[in-house]
Amino acid sequence: MTEIGSTHPRIVVLDFGSxxxxxxxxxxxxxxxxxxxxxxxxxxxxxxxxxVAGVVLSGGPASVLEPQSPQVGAEFWQAGKPVLGICYxxxxxxxxxxxRLAPAANREYGHAWIEVLEPDLLLAxxxxxxxxxxxxxxxxxxxxxxxxxLARTDQIPFAAAADPARxxxxxxxxxxxxxxAHGAAMIETFxxxxxxxxxxxxxxxxxxxxxxxxxxxxGSARVLCAVSGGVDSTVMATLVDRAVGDxxxxxxxxxxxxxxxxxxxxxHDLNAFLHKPIQRVDAGRVFLDxxxxxxxxxxxxxxxxxxxxxxxxxxxxDRGPFGFLAQGTLYPDRIESQSIHGPSSVIKTHHxxxxxxxxxGFELVEPLRDLxxxxxxxxxxxxxxxxxxxxxxxxxxxxxxVRILGEVSAAAVSLLQRADRIFSEELRSSGQYDxxxxxxxxxxPVRSVGVMGDQRxxxxxxxxxxxxxxxxxxxxxxxxxxxxxxxxxxxxxNEVSGVNRVVYDISSKPPSTIEWE
Ligand code: XMP
Numbered sequence: 001m002t003e004i005g006s007t008h009p010r011i012v013v014l015d016f017g018s019x020x021x022x023x024x025x026x027x028x029x030x031x032x033x034x035x036x037x038x039x040x041x042x043x044x045x046x047x048x049x050x051x052v053a054g055v056v057l058s059g060g061p062a063s064v065l066e067p068q069s070p071q072v073g074a075e076f077w078q079a080g081k082p083v084l085g086i087c088y089x090x091x092x093x094x095x096x097x098x099x100r101l102a103p104a105a106n107r108e109y110g111h112a113w114i115e116v117l118e119p120d121l122l123l124a125x126x127x128x129x130x131x132x133x134x135x136x137x138x139x140x141x142x143x144x145x146x147x148x149x150l151a152r153t154d155q156i157p158f159a160a161a162a163d164p165a166r167x168x169x170x171x172x173x174x175x176x177x178x179x180x181a182h183g184a185a186m187i188e189t190f191x192x193x194x195x196x197x198x199x200x201x202x203x204x205x206x207x208x209x210x211x212x213x214x215x216x217x218x219g220s221a222r223v224l225c226a227v228s229g230g231v232d233s234t235v236m237a238t239l240v241d242r243a244v245g246d247x248x249x250x251x252x253x254x255x256x257x258x259x260x261x262x263x264x265x266x267x268h269d270l271n272a273f274l275h276k277p278i279q280r281v282d283a284g285r286v287f288l289d290x291x292x293x294x295x296x297x298x299x300x301x302x303x304x305x306x307x308x309x310x311x312x313x314x315x316x317x318d319r320g321p322f323g324f325l326a327q328g329t330l331y332p333d334r335i336e337s338q339s340i341h342g343p344s345s346v347i348k349t350h351h352x353x354x355x356x357x358x359x360x361g362f363e364l365v366e367p368l369r370d371l372x373x374x375x376x377x378x379x380x381x382x383x384x385x386x387x388x389x390x391x392x393x394x395x396x397x398x399x400x401x402v403r404i405l406g407e408v409s410a411a412a413v414s415l416l417q418r419a420d421r422i423f424s425e426e427l428r429s430s431g432q433y434d435x436x437x438x439x440x441x442x443x444x445p446v447r448s449v450g451v452m453g454d455q456r457x458x459x460x461x462x463x464x465x466x467x468x469x470x471x472x473x474x475x476x477x478x479x480x481x482x483x484x485x486x487x488x489x490x491x492x493x494n495e496v497s498g499v500n501r502v503v504y505d506i507s508s509k510p511p512s513t514i515e516w517e
Pocket of ligand 1: 301394395396397398438472473509512513514515516517
Protein backbone atom coordinates (compact mmCIF):
# COMPACT_ATOMS: atom_id res chain seq x y z
CA MET A 1 0.00 0.00 0.00
CA THR A 2 1.19 3.50 -0.78
CA GLU A 3 1.32 5.15 2.59
CA ILE A 4 0.10 8.71 2.61
CA GLY A 5 2.82 11.14 3.56
CA SER A 6 5.39 8.45 3.02
CA THR A 7 7.70 10.40 0.76
CA HIS A 8 7.88 13.52 2.91
CA PRO A 9 11.00 14.42 4.84
CA ARG A 10 9.94 14.45 8.44
CA ILE A 11 10.74 15.13 12.05
CA VAL A 12 10.12 12.24 14.39
CA VAL A 13 9.00 13.08 17.91
CA LEU A 14 10.17 10.35 20.28
CA ASP A 15 7.67 10.34 23.11
CA PHE A 16 8.88 9.95 26.69
CA GLY A 17 5.38 10.32 28.08
CA SER A 18 4.83 14.03 28.66
CA UNK A 19 1.20 15.17 28.70
CA UNK A 20 2.01 17.65 25.94
CA UNK A 21 4.12 15.51 23.56
CA UNK A 22 1.40 15.53 20.95
CA UNK A 23 1.62 19.32 20.79
CA UNK A 24 5.17 19.09 19.43
CA UNK A 25 3.93 17.15 16.39
CA UNK A 26 1.05 19.57 15.98
CA UNK A 27 3.28 22.65 16.11
CA UNK A 28 5.43 21.11 13.35
CA UNK A 29 2.39 20.32 11.22
CA UNK A 30 1.16 23.89 11.68
CA UNK A 31 4.31 25.19 10.03
CA UNK A 32 3.80 22.64 7.23
CA UNK A 33 6.52 20.24 8.32
CA UNK A 34 5.45 16.62 8.26
CA UNK A 35 5.96 15.02 11.69
CA UNK A 36 5.34 11.69 13.34
CA UNK A 37 5.03 10.69 16.99
CA UNK A 38 6.71 7.45 17.99
CA UNK A 39 7.20 5.87 21.41
CA UNK A 40 10.81 6.37 22.56
CA UNK A 41 11.35 2.61 22.24
CA UNK A 42 11.28 3.05 18.44
CA UNK A 43 14.55 5.06 18.51
CA UNK A 44 16.56 2.39 16.72
CA UNK A 45 14.11 2.00 13.80
CA UNK A 46 14.29 5.65 12.78
CA UNK A 47 18.07 5.93 12.57
CA UNK A 48 18.46 4.34 9.14
CA UNK A 49 15.40 6.02 7.66
CA UNK A 50 16.63 8.69 5.22
CA UNK A 51 13.28 10.49 5.40
CA VAL A 52 13.91 11.35 9.06
CA ALA A 53 15.56 14.77 8.87
CA GLY A 54 15.58 15.36 12.62
CA VAL A 55 14.42 14.01 15.96
CA VAL A 56 12.72 15.71 18.89
CA LEU A 57 12.98 14.04 22.30
CA SER A 58 9.87 14.97 24.28
CA GLY A 59 9.52 15.70 27.96
CA GLY A 60 8.44 12.99 30.34
CA PRO A 61 7.50 12.33 33.95
CA ALA A 62 10.55 10.19 34.86
CA SER A 63 13.94 11.28 36.18
CA VAL A 64 16.98 10.39 34.07
CA LEU A 65 18.75 9.68 37.36
CA GLU A 66 16.36 6.84 38.25
CA PRO A 67 17.70 3.34 37.45
CA GLN A 68 14.79 2.23 35.21
CA SER A 69 14.33 5.54 33.37
CA PRO A 70 13.52 5.51 29.62
CA GLN A 71 16.70 5.71 27.54
CA VAL A 72 17.99 5.55 23.99
CA GLY A 73 21.08 3.51 23.07
CA ALA A 74 24.56 4.91 22.45
CA GLU A 75 24.16 4.46 18.64
CA PHE A 76 21.41 7.06 18.71
CA TRP A 77 23.97 9.81 19.32
CA GLN A 78 26.27 8.50 16.58
CA ALA A 79 23.68 8.55 13.78
CA GLY A 80 24.34 12.11 12.64
CA LYS A 81 20.69 13.23 12.92
CA PRO A 82 19.92 16.65 14.38
CA VAL A 83 18.28 16.32 17.80
CA LEU A 84 16.17 18.72 19.87
CA GLY A 85 15.75 17.55 23.46
CA ILE A 86 12.92 19.10 25.43
CA CYS A 87 12.98 18.99 29.25
CA TYR A 88 13.47 15.26 29.98
CA UNK A 89 14.88 15.00 26.44
CA UNK A 90 17.51 17.65 27.19
CA UNK A 91 18.47 15.97 30.45
CA UNK A 92 18.76 12.62 28.70
CA UNK A 93 21.00 14.18 26.04
CA UNK A 94 23.26 15.93 28.52
CA UNK A 95 23.49 12.87 30.74
CA UNK A 96 24.30 10.53 27.84
CA UNK A 97 26.95 12.82 26.36
CA UNK A 98 28.95 13.41 29.53
CA UNK A 99 27.26 16.33 31.28
CA ARG A 100 26.04 16.33 34.87
CA LEU A 101 22.52 16.53 36.23
CA ALA A 102 21.48 17.82 39.62
CA PRO A 103 18.55 16.01 41.21
CA ALA A 104 15.48 18.08 41.95
CA ALA A 105 15.47 19.92 45.26
CA ASN A 106 12.01 21.06 44.33
CA ARG A 107 10.09 21.18 41.06
CA GLU A 108 10.07 24.36 39.01
CA TYR A 109 6.67 24.70 37.45
CA GLY A 110 5.08 27.57 35.53
CA HIS A 111 6.19 30.83 33.97
CA ALA A 112 9.84 31.87 33.82
CA TRP A 113 11.85 34.37 31.81
CA ILE A 114 14.86 33.34 29.81
CA GLU A 115 17.76 35.58 28.98
CA VAL A 116 19.29 34.76 25.60
CA LEU A 117 23.08 34.32 25.69
CA GLU A 118 23.61 33.17 22.10
CA PRO A 119 21.45 35.13 19.64
CA ASP A 120 22.07 32.88 16.61
CA LEU A 121 21.27 29.18 16.28
CA LEU A 122 18.02 27.98 17.88
CA LEU A 123 16.99 31.34 19.34
CA ALA A 124 17.86 33.38 16.24
CA UNK A 125 15.77 36.48 15.70
CA UNK A 126 14.01 36.27 19.07
CA UNK A 127 13.88 38.84 21.91
CA UNK A 128 16.76 38.89 24.40
CA UNK A 129 14.31 38.29 27.25
CA UNK A 130 11.21 36.21 26.74
CA UNK A 131 8.64 34.20 28.72
CA UNK A 132 8.76 30.40 28.71
CA UNK A 133 6.88 27.60 30.42
CA UNK A 134 8.89 25.39 32.76
CA UNK A 135 7.94 22.06 34.24
CA UNK A 136 10.90 20.10 35.53
CA UNK A 137 12.48 18.51 38.57
CA UNK A 138 16.09 17.65 37.70
CA UNK A 139 18.22 20.16 35.87
CA UNK A 140 21.48 20.24 33.95
CA UNK A 141 24.34 21.43 36.16
CA UNK A 142 27.28 20.88 33.84
CA UNK A 143 27.13 20.71 30.03
CA UNK A 144 28.71 17.85 28.06
CA UNK A 145 31.92 18.56 26.10
CA UNK A 146 31.20 20.54 22.93
CA UNK A 147 28.08 22.19 24.35
CA UNK A 148 27.54 25.88 25.12
CA UNK A 149 24.72 27.69 26.89
CA LEU A 150 22.15 29.45 24.66
CA ALA A 151 19.97 30.90 27.43
CA ARG A 152 19.63 31.00 31.22
CA THR A 153 17.02 31.97 33.80
CA ASP A 154 17.61 33.38 37.26
CA GLN A 155 17.01 29.84 38.57
CA ILE A 156 19.04 27.74 36.13
CA PRO A 157 22.25 28.37 34.15
CA PHE A 158 21.34 26.18 31.16
CA ALA A 159 17.76 26.92 30.13
CA ALA A 160 18.88 26.14 26.57
CA ALA A 161 22.15 24.71 25.28
CA ALA A 162 23.65 23.33 22.08
CA ASP A 163 26.48 21.56 20.39
CA PRO A 164 26.01 23.13 16.93
CA ALA A 165 28.72 21.01 15.29
CA ARG A 166 26.76 17.84 16.00
CA UNK A 167 23.41 19.68 15.64
CA UNK A 168 22.34 18.73 19.18
CA UNK A 169 20.01 21.21 20.90
CA UNK A 170 18.33 21.12 24.28
CA UNK A 171 15.77 23.30 26.03
CA UNK A 172 14.75 22.92 29.65
CA UNK A 173 11.40 24.66 29.03
CA UNK A 174 8.50 23.55 26.80
CA UNK A 175 8.54 25.36 23.42
CA UNK A 176 5.43 23.41 22.29
CA UNK A 177 3.00 25.05 24.74
CA UNK A 178 1.36 28.39 24.03
CA UNK A 179 2.76 29.96 27.26
CA UNK A 180 6.23 29.88 25.70
CA ALA A 181 5.71 33.00 23.60
CA HIS A 182 8.29 32.22 20.90
CA GLY A 183 8.24 28.43 21.15
CA ALA A 184 6.72 27.92 17.70
CA ALA A 185 9.52 30.03 16.18
CA MET A 186 12.15 27.87 17.92
CA ILE A 187 10.54 24.71 16.60
CA GLU A 188 10.43 26.24 13.12
CA THR A 189 14.11 27.21 13.32
CA PHE A 190 14.98 23.67 14.35
CA UNK A 191 12.99 22.11 11.49
CA UNK A 192 13.86 24.52 8.68
CA UNK A 193 17.32 25.87 9.50
CA UNK A 194 18.89 23.15 11.57
CA UNK A 195 17.31 20.06 9.95
CA UNK A 196 17.10 21.77 6.55
CA UNK A 197 13.54 20.76 5.66
CA UNK A 198 12.24 22.82 2.73
CA UNK A 199 9.30 20.56 1.87
CA UNK A 200 5.80 21.95 2.59
CA UNK A 201 3.16 19.63 4.00
CA UNK A 202 0.00 21.47 2.85
CA UNK A 203 -3.66 20.51 2.55
CA UNK A 204 -3.46 20.84 -1.26
CA UNK A 205 -0.42 18.55 -1.46
CA UNK A 206 -2.09 16.14 0.91
CA UNK A 207 -5.27 15.93 -1.18
CA UNK A 208 -3.37 15.17 -4.41
CA UNK A 209 -1.25 12.52 -2.72
CA UNK A 210 -4.16 10.97 -0.87
CA UNK A 211 -6.16 10.63 -4.07
CA UNK A 212 -3.21 9.03 -5.86
CA UNK A 213 -2.58 6.71 -2.91
CA UNK A 214 -6.23 5.62 -2.72
CA UNK A 215 -6.26 4.90 -6.48
CA UNK A 216 -3.01 2.96 -6.14
CA UNK A 217 -4.39 0.94 -3.26
CA UNK A 218 -7.85 0.02 -4.53
CA GLY A 219 -7.21 -0.37 -8.27
CA SER A 220 -10.55 -1.02 -9.98
CA ALA A 221 -12.28 -2.45 -6.90
CA ARG A 222 -15.36 -0.95 -5.29
CA VAL A 223 -15.13 0.68 -1.86
CA LEU A 224 -17.66 0.56 0.95
CA CYS A 225 -17.86 3.11 3.75
CA ALA A 226 -20.10 4.19 6.60
CA VAL A 227 -20.84 7.88 7.06
CA SER A 228 -22.27 9.55 10.13
CA GLY A 229 -22.55 13.18 9.06
CA GLY A 230 -19.57 14.03 11.30
CA VAL A 231 -16.50 15.86 10.04
CA ASP A 232 -14.17 12.85 9.82
CA SER A 233 -16.41 10.51 7.88
CA THR A 234 -17.57 13.32 5.59
CA VAL A 235 -14.02 14.33 4.68
CA MET A 236 -12.98 10.68 4.35
CA ALA A 237 -15.91 9.86 2.03
CA THR A 238 -15.31 12.96 -0.08
CA LEU A 239 -11.64 12.11 -0.56
CA VAL A 240 -12.42 8.53 -1.55
CA ASP A 241 -15.17 9.79 -3.84
CA ARG A 242 -12.69 12.11 -5.58
CA ALA A 243 -10.40 9.10 -6.05
CA VAL A 244 -12.84 6.44 -7.23
CA GLY A 245 -16.06 8.30 -8.12
CA ASP A 246 -19.17 6.14 -8.25
CA UNK A 247 -17.25 3.06 -7.20
CA UNK A 248 -17.68 4.38 -3.65
CA UNK A 249 -20.76 3.10 -1.86
CA UNK A 250 -21.47 5.21 1.24
CA UNK A 251 -23.99 4.02 3.82
CA UNK A 252 -25.68 6.07 6.51
CA UNK A 253 -27.44 4.22 9.32
CA UNK A 254 -30.09 6.11 11.30
CA UNK A 255 -29.90 4.46 14.71
CA UNK A 256 -32.93 6.25 16.14
CA UNK A 257 -30.84 8.32 18.56
CA UNK A 258 -29.66 11.01 16.16
CA UNK A 259 -30.41 14.70 16.57
CA UNK A 260 -33.67 16.14 15.26
CA UNK A 261 -33.76 16.19 11.44
CA UNK A 262 -30.16 15.01 11.30
CA UNK A 263 -30.68 12.09 8.92
CA UNK A 264 -32.39 14.25 6.28
CA UNK A 265 -29.65 16.82 6.65
CA UNK A 266 -26.83 14.29 6.27
CA UNK A 267 -28.48 12.71 3.24
CA HIS A 268 -29.01 16.09 1.62
CA ASP A 269 -25.49 17.39 2.38
CA LEU A 270 -23.60 14.32 1.26
CA ASN A 271 -25.62 13.81 -1.89
CA ALA A 272 -24.70 17.35 -2.85
CA PHE A 273 -21.03 16.49 -3.20
CA LEU A 274 -20.67 12.77 -3.79
CA HIS A 275 -20.91 11.25 -7.26
CA LYS A 276 -23.38 8.60 -6.15
CA PRO A 277 -26.25 9.06 -3.66
CA ILE A 278 -25.70 7.52 -0.25
CA GLN A 279 -27.64 4.48 0.92
CA ARG A 280 -29.74 5.54 3.89
CA VAL A 281 -30.87 2.83 6.30
CA ASP A 282 -33.61 3.81 8.75
CA ALA A 283 -33.08 1.33 11.55
CA GLY A 284 -34.29 3.35 14.54
CA ARG A 285 -36.88 0.75 15.50
CA VAL A 286 -34.36 -2.09 15.68
CA PHE A 287 -32.01 -0.04 17.88
CA LEU A 288 -34.75 1.23 20.19
CA ASP A 289 -36.24 -2.26 20.60
CA UNK A 290 -32.86 -3.61 21.67
CA UNK A 291 -32.23 -0.72 24.02
CA UNK A 292 -35.59 -1.16 25.78
CA UNK A 293 -35.16 -1.73 29.50
CA UNK A 294 -31.38 -1.20 29.46
CA UNK A 295 -30.03 1.48 31.81
CA UNK A 296 -26.33 0.69 32.21
CA UNK A 297 -24.19 3.04 30.03
CA UNK A 298 -21.66 0.48 28.82
CA UNK A 299 -24.42 -2.02 27.99
CA UNK A 300 -26.11 0.65 25.90
CA UNK A 301 -22.88 1.35 24.03
CA UNK A 302 -22.30 -2.33 23.42
CA UNK A 303 -25.83 -2.89 22.10
CA UNK A 304 -25.55 0.09 19.77
CA UNK A 305 -22.12 -0.99 18.51
CA UNK A 306 -23.20 -4.54 17.82
CA UNK A 307 -26.52 -3.59 16.29
CA UNK A 308 -24.71 -1.14 14.04
CA UNK A 309 -22.45 -3.86 12.66
CA UNK A 310 -25.40 -6.16 12.13
CA UNK A 311 -27.58 -3.56 10.39
CA UNK A 312 -24.70 -2.33 8.27
CA UNK A 313 -23.74 -5.85 7.18
CA UNK A 314 -27.31 -6.78 6.37
CA UNK A 315 -28.02 -3.58 4.43
CA UNK A 316 -24.93 -3.91 2.25
CA UNK A 317 -25.02 -7.68 1.68
CA ASP A 318 -26.54 -7.40 -1.80
CA ARG A 319 -24.75 -4.22 -2.82
CA GLY A 320 -21.30 -5.75 -3.28
CA PRO A 321 -18.87 -7.09 -4.06
CA PHE A 322 -16.59 -4.64 -2.29
CA GLY A 323 -12.83 -4.94 -2.16
CA PHE A 324 -12.24 -2.36 0.56
CA LEU A 325 -13.75 -0.63 3.54
CA ALA A 326 -12.85 3.06 3.92
CA GLN A 327 -12.88 4.65 7.33
CA GLY A 328 -12.06 7.96 8.96
CA THR A 329 -9.40 6.84 11.46
CA LEU A 330 -7.34 9.84 12.58
CA TYR A 331 -3.73 10.03 13.70
CA PRO A 332 -4.43 10.33 17.45
CA ASP A 333 -6.54 7.12 17.23
CA ARG A 334 -3.49 5.10 16.31
CA ILE A 335 -0.54 6.72 18.08
CA GLU A 336 0.77 3.97 20.30
CA SER A 337 1.85 6.15 23.16
CA GLN A 338 -0.11 6.02 26.39
CA SER A 339 0.25 9.73 27.00
CA ILE A 340 -1.75 10.47 23.87
CA HIS A 341 -4.84 8.50 24.68
CA GLY A 342 -5.24 9.69 28.23
CA PRO A 343 -7.46 8.02 30.73
CA SER A 344 -10.80 8.66 29.03
CA SER A 345 -10.26 6.03 26.34
CA VAL A 346 -10.45 3.30 28.96
CA ILE A 347 -13.22 4.92 30.98
CA LYS A 348 -15.72 4.66 28.13
CA THR A 349 -15.68 2.21 25.26
CA HIS A 350 -16.10 4.30 22.16
CA HIS A 351 -18.20 2.51 19.61
CA UNK A 352 -18.51 4.47 16.42
CA UNK A 353 -18.02 3.82 12.74
CA UNK A 354 -14.35 3.37 13.62
CA UNK A 355 -15.36 0.18 15.39
CA UNK A 356 -16.46 -1.62 12.24
CA UNK A 357 -13.59 -3.25 10.41
CA UNK A 358 -11.98 -5.92 12.54
CA UNK A 359 -15.20 -7.87 12.46
CA UNK A 360 -15.98 -7.42 8.77
CA GLY A 361 -12.76 -8.72 7.30
CA PHE A 362 -12.22 -6.09 4.59
CA GLU A 363 -8.94 -4.50 3.68
CA LEU A 364 -8.96 -0.93 5.01
CA VAL A 365 -8.60 2.40 3.26
CA GLU A 366 -7.77 5.05 5.86
CA PRO A 367 -6.90 8.28 4.05
CA LEU A 368 -6.94 10.41 7.22
CA ARG A 369 -4.74 8.12 9.27
CA ASP A 370 -1.89 10.66 9.45
CA LEU A 371 -3.97 13.73 10.28
CA UNK A 372 -4.91 15.59 13.42
CA UNK A 373 -8.48 16.87 13.75
CA UNK A 374 -7.67 20.45 12.76
CA UNK A 375 -5.87 19.15 9.67
CA UNK A 376 -8.97 17.16 8.70
CA UNK A 377 -10.91 20.41 8.72
CA UNK A 378 -8.28 22.07 6.52
CA UNK A 379 -8.41 19.18 4.06
CA UNK A 380 -12.20 19.41 4.09
CA UNK A 381 -11.98 23.08 3.20
CA UNK A 382 -9.54 22.24 0.42
CA UNK A 383 -12.10 19.76 -0.93
CA UNK A 384 -14.78 22.44 -0.97
CA UNK A 385 -16.87 21.09 1.91
CA UNK A 386 -18.91 23.98 3.37
CA UNK A 387 -17.70 25.55 6.61
CA UNK A 388 -20.92 24.99 8.53
CA UNK A 389 -20.45 21.27 8.02
CA UNK A 390 -16.77 21.33 8.97
CA UNK A 391 -17.36 23.34 12.13
CA UNK A 392 -20.06 21.01 13.48
CA UNK A 393 -19.61 19.90 17.07
CA UNK A 394 -18.50 16.31 17.63
CA UNK A 395 -21.38 13.94 18.38
CA UNK A 396 -20.88 10.56 20.04
CA UNK A 397 -21.51 7.38 18.02
CA UNK A 398 -24.17 6.17 20.51
CA UNK A 399 -25.84 9.56 20.07
CA UNK A 400 -28.62 10.67 22.38
CA UNK A 401 -28.63 7.23 24.02
CA VAL A 402 -25.75 8.34 26.25
CA ARG A 403 -27.49 11.66 26.95
CA ILE A 404 -30.70 10.02 28.15
CA LEU A 405 -29.60 8.85 31.56
CA GLY A 406 -31.06 5.45 32.31
CA GLU A 407 -33.50 3.76 29.96
CA VAL A 408 -33.93 4.99 26.39
CA SER A 409 -37.44 5.22 24.92
CA ALA A 410 -38.87 6.77 21.77
CA ALA A 411 -40.66 9.38 23.91
CA ALA A 412 -37.44 10.29 25.72
CA VAL A 413 -35.57 10.59 22.41
CA SER A 414 -38.22 12.86 20.99
CA LEU A 415 -38.22 15.09 24.08
CA LEU A 416 -34.44 15.37 24.14
CA GLN A 417 -34.24 16.02 20.40
CA ARG A 418 -36.44 19.07 20.81
CA ALA A 419 -34.46 20.41 23.79
CA ASP A 420 -31.18 19.79 21.95
CA ARG A 421 -32.47 21.60 18.85
CA ILE A 422 -33.35 24.70 20.89
CA PHE A 423 -29.96 24.63 22.62
CA SER A 424 -28.00 24.56 19.38
CA GLU A 425 -30.28 27.09 17.63
CA GLU A 426 -29.69 29.57 20.43
CA LEU A 427 -25.95 28.92 20.51
CA ARG A 428 -25.78 29.61 16.80
CA SER A 429 -27.94 32.72 16.83
CA SER A 430 -26.03 34.21 19.77
CA GLY A 431 -22.67 33.61 18.06
CA GLN A 432 -21.52 31.15 20.78
CA TYR A 433 -21.54 27.97 18.71
CA ASP A 434 -18.10 28.21 17.11
CA UNK A 435 -16.30 29.06 20.34
CA UNK A 436 -17.66 25.89 21.94
CA UNK A 437 -16.06 22.49 21.34
CA UNK A 438 -19.22 20.53 22.00
CA UNK A 439 -22.68 21.16 23.42
CA UNK A 440 -25.69 18.99 24.13
CA UNK A 441 -28.75 18.62 26.32
CA UNK A 442 -29.02 15.74 28.76
CA UNK A 443 -32.28 14.24 29.96
CA UNK A 444 -32.01 13.53 33.67
CA PRO A 445 -33.82 10.60 35.27
CA VAL A 446 -35.29 12.81 37.97
CA ARG A 447 -38.51 14.73 38.15
CA SER A 448 -39.11 17.81 40.18
CA VAL A 449 -42.01 20.00 41.15
CA GLY A 450 -42.82 23.18 39.30
CA VAL A 451 -45.71 25.48 38.66
CA MET A 452 -47.14 26.43 35.28
CA GLY A 453 -50.08 28.81 35.22
CA ASP A 454 -51.90 27.78 38.38
CA GLN A 455 -51.03 24.12 37.98
CA ARG A 456 -48.53 22.12 39.94
CA UNK A 457 -46.24 20.22 37.59
CA UNK A 458 -44.05 17.21 38.27
CA UNK A 459 -41.79 16.87 35.25
CA UNK A 460 -38.32 16.12 33.95
CA UNK A 461 -35.16 18.15 34.41
CA UNK A 462 -32.81 18.78 31.48
CA UNK A 463 -29.13 19.58 31.97
CA UNK A 464 -27.21 21.68 29.47
CA UNK A 465 -23.60 20.68 28.83
CA UNK A 466 -21.27 22.92 26.83
CA UNK A 467 -17.49 22.73 26.96
CA UNK A 468 -14.45 24.38 25.49
CA UNK A 469 -11.59 22.07 24.59
CA UNK A 470 -8.74 21.53 22.14
CA UNK A 471 -9.15 17.84 21.57
CA UNK A 472 -11.81 16.49 23.92
CA UNK A 473 -9.18 14.98 26.26
CA UNK A 474 -9.53 17.78 28.77
CA UNK A 475 -12.33 20.32 28.81
CA UNK A 476 -13.70 23.26 30.72
CA UNK A 477 -17.33 24.30 31.01
CA UNK A 478 -18.16 27.08 28.58
CA UNK A 479 -18.84 30.53 30.04
CA UNK A 480 -22.05 31.10 28.08
CA UNK A 481 -23.48 34.56 28.86
CA UNK A 482 -26.30 34.33 31.40
CA UNK A 483 -28.78 36.07 29.10
CA UNK A 484 -28.21 33.35 26.48
CA UNK A 485 -28.69 30.67 29.15
CA UNK A 486 -31.88 32.41 30.26
CA UNK A 487 -33.29 32.35 26.73
CA UNK A 488 -32.40 28.69 26.25
CA UNK A 489 -33.99 27.74 29.56
CA UNK A 490 -37.19 29.71 28.84
CA UNK A 491 -37.57 28.25 25.42
CA UNK A 492 -36.98 24.64 26.52
CA UNK A 493 -39.44 24.87 29.42
CA ASN A 494 -42.09 26.60 27.29
CA GLU A 495 -41.69 24.63 24.09
CA VAL A 496 -40.83 21.11 25.23
CA SER A 497 -43.68 19.57 27.13
CA GLY A 498 -42.52 17.27 29.89
CA VAL A 499 -39.68 19.56 31.02
CA ASN A 500 -40.11 22.05 33.88
CA ARG A 501 -36.51 22.63 34.96
CA VAL A 502 -33.20 23.35 33.21
CA VAL A 503 -29.80 23.28 34.91
CA TYR A 504 -26.33 24.17 33.60
CA ASP A 505 -23.41 21.77 34.13
CA ILE A 506 -20.36 23.60 35.55
CA SER A 507 -17.95 20.65 35.80
CA SER A 508 -14.63 20.44 34.04
CA LYS A 509 -12.94 17.35 32.62
CA PRO A 510 -11.18 15.88 34.54
CA PRO A 511 -12.59 15.01 37.01
CA SER A 512 -15.93 14.90 35.13
CA THR A 513 -16.26 13.76 31.52
CA ILE A 514 -17.92 15.57 28.64
CA GLU A 515 -20.81 13.15 28.22
CA TRP A 516 -22.73 12.21 31.36
CA GLU A 517 -22.63 8.49 30.55
P1 XMP B 1 -16.01 11.94 27.30
O1 XMP B 1 -17.44 11.82 27.71
O2 XMP B 1 -15.24 10.65 27.44
O3 XMP B 1 -16.02 12.27 25.77
O4 XMP B 1 -15.32 13.10 27.99
C1 XMP B 1 -14.92 12.68 24.99
C2 XMP B 1 -15.39 12.80 23.55
O5 XMP B 1 -15.76 11.51 23.05
C3 XMP B 1 -17.12 11.50 22.68
N1 XMP B 1 -17.69 10.22 23.07
C4 XMP B 1 -17.92 9.21 22.20
N2 XMP B 1 -17.76 9.13 20.87
N3 XMP B 1 -18.57 6.93 20.90
C5 XMP B 1 -18.10 7.99 20.22
O6 XMP B 1 -18.00 7.91 19.01
C6 XMP B 1 -18.78 6.92 22.24
O7 XMP B 1 -19.20 5.94 22.83
C7 XMP B 1 -18.43 8.14 22.92
N4 XMP B 1 -18.48 8.51 24.25
C8 XMP B 1 -18.01 9.80 24.29
C9 XMP B 1 -17.76 12.66 23.40
O8 XMP B 1 -18.93 13.10 22.75
C10 XMP B 1 -16.64 13.66 23.40
O9 XMP B 1 -16.55 14.34 22.16
